[in-house]
Amino acid sequence: MCETATIGKPAPVFAVKAYHDDKFMDVSLDDYRGKWVILFFYPADFTFVCPTELSELADNYAELQKLGAEVLSISTDTEFVHKAWHDHSPAIKKIQFPMLADPKREVAKSYNVYIAEEGLALRGTFIIDPDGVLQAMEVNSNNIGRSATELVRKVQAAKFVAEHKGQVCPASWKPGGKTLTPGIDLVGKI
Numbered sequence: 234m235c236e237t238a239t240i241g242k243p244a245p246v247f248a249v250k251a252y253h254d255d256k257f258m259d260v261s262l263d264d265y266r267g268k269w270v271i272l273f274f275y276p277a278d279f280t281f282v283c284p285t286e287l288s289e290l291a292d293n294y295a296e297l298q299k300l301g302a303e304v305l306s307i308s309t310d311t312e313f314v315h316k317a318w319h320d321h322s323p324a325i326k327k328i329q330f331p332m333l334a335d336p337k338r339e340v341a342k343s344y345n346v347y348i349a350e351e352g353l354a355l356r357g358t359f360i361i362d363p364d365g366v367l368q369a370m371e372v373n374s375n376n377i378g379r380s381a382t383e384l385v386r387k388v389q390a391a392k393f394v395a396e397h398k399g400q401v402c403p404a405s406w407k408p409g410g411k412t413l414t415p416g417i418d419l420v421g422k423i
Contacts, residue, residue: 238344238359244272244367245343249307252315253331260305260331267363269302269388274346274357278310278318278325282378286356288324293381300388301363307333309341309353346372358384360391368395 238245248261262270273290275283287306297304306328308315315332319325333340335354341347346357356379360369368391373379390402393412400412413419 236343238367238370240367240370242367243365244270244359244361245340246365247340247343249340250312250334251305251331252312252319252334254329255316257312257316258331260333262361262365265303265305265361266365269300269363269392270359270361271297271302271304271384271388272344272357272359272361273304273306274341274344274354274359275306275308276351276353276356276375277308278314279322282356282376283308284322284324286378286381288327289381290384291324291327291329293385294329296385297388300385300392302388304330305333306330307335307340307354309335309338311336344370348375360384360388362391362395 236245244262246262248259251258251260275286277283290304294304312334315334319328335341338347338352341354344357344359346355348355356373356375356377358371358379359367362368369387371379386407389408390406393402394400400414402412406412
């Protein structure tokens with residue numbers, strides 16, 4: 234295991250509290266071995282951009298599950314705050330995936346998204362393969378929301394290249410689209 238998130242290396246493992254299915258529970262990254270995992274950091278509950286992202290992610294959750302992926306949203310709030318937000322926000326009521334609590338900021342630090350001056354996380358998205366290896370990451374300023382549609386596409390691409398060794402997905406690739414097989418015959422021809 235590496236200490237910080239690095240593409241192509243084992244994702245930093247963690248064990249935290251979570252709110253899910255109207256229960257508090259313990260969640261570990263190891264619980265999801267064998268599945269694709271989307272670790273979705275956001276700054277804070279009861280904010281402005283965060284519910285738009287999480288609502289859109291909830292709308293795409295079934296599609297991600299069809300791909301064999303689990304979504305774990307995470308902020309530096311506690312599981313109690315997650316429940317309160319879930320109980321009071323129409324956008325957050327739609328969430329069916331676990332909402333992880335990182336009040337000690339340990340997970341945010343290990344994934345390099347912690348903002349010490351604010352005690353919050355940046356908007357970080359991490360795609361972890363079934364073997365626990367980090368395959369993709371995106372980190373945005375907190376004033377820039379992410380696209381769940383693009384996240385689904387990235388999971389589709391990551392899954393495709395994992396299942397089709399030697400092939401790669403070009404820009405904006407979608408399932409059924411043309412892939413590339415890297416080799417000397419392509420050098421300077423694209």
